């Protein structure tokens with residue numbers, strides 16, 4: 001019988017055999033995985049651990065923080081502070097970047113995360129997750145600053161998420177495909193359960209918050225109208241809809257069986273480019289999706305090419321099965337060819 005491949009072994013081989021990741025990046029990813037295990041335990045305890053409900057504070061985006069948002073943020077910060085692999089961290093739950101304190105050695109990597117994505121699902125026992133993205137400190141940077149984080153997603157050296165659902169699954173890319181690891185609770189380790197994840201190019205399943213329909217832009221409305229018209233409409237096939245309201249869980253479904261996920265710009269707040277945050281939500285998810293053969297677009301261009309201008313910047317997100325994402329992008333071009 002072939003022994004199961006642990007995350008540790010997978011990463012050691014990525015470093016040793018493929019020379020694909022540095023020793024510090026391997027350590028970083030192991031530490032993030034360990035933090036996710038700890039978050040998974042808190043999530044699983046739920047009401048028994050007294051972790052449900054609101055914390056009574058707001059984050060920089062003006063959103064009410066849940067107790068578990070704050071716990072997950074602290075777990076990630078504490079786990080990653082002392083290992084010597086990072087220069088700084090940034091989080092959805094922290095207004096400013098968090099440079100590694102001077103009492104610890106510093107490394108060359110920048111870690112960004114949404115500690116617990118899908119906060120509205122925490123108290124109702126629906127899947128939530130941690131999203132993370134890793135960049136390198138730009139060459140020549142001495143004192144780390146916010147501007148060092150403002151790199152397009154194509155610069156990422158690692159990205160992933162951990163979904164806390166019926167199973168706890170860690171999904172990772174270091175730029176050579178996507179691998180999935182399931183948490184074996186008896187052994188306390190993540191075990192490789194799928195490598196070379198591939199998203200089908202076509203799909204009959206879409207994910208969008210339909211309650212925002214009246215605010216959508218014309219190309220998004222056109223696409224969804226055509227899906228809803230089903231076999232009698234221009235697409236000539238019926239579509240199914242799913243919306244978990246946890247990006248992690250929706251993206252996990254798409255990596256598993258295909259589909260398209262959209263949180264596009266809409267007219268509720270015309271000056272806001274979208275709801276989801278570029279650096280620690282859209283970028284890592286877009287890289288995973290591309291690495292699995294899918295596509296990720298703002299509607300006007302590749303998400304991984306968007307140049308960020310602020311730490312908590314938002315972006316319009318359309319990602320998943322390649323042919324569908326390209327179709328929605330084409331509808332945007334047809335609606336505003338010169339724009």
Ligand code: AHM
Pocket residue numbers: 063092114116117118119120209245246247248263275
């Ligand atoms: P959060 O980071 O505050 O949890 O918000 C992000 C979430 C995504 O996980 C999800 O796709 C979306 O917001 C859900 O939005 P809505 O509440 O409009 O359905």
Ligand code: MG
Pocket residue numbers: 092114116117118281
């Ligand atoms: Mg989030």
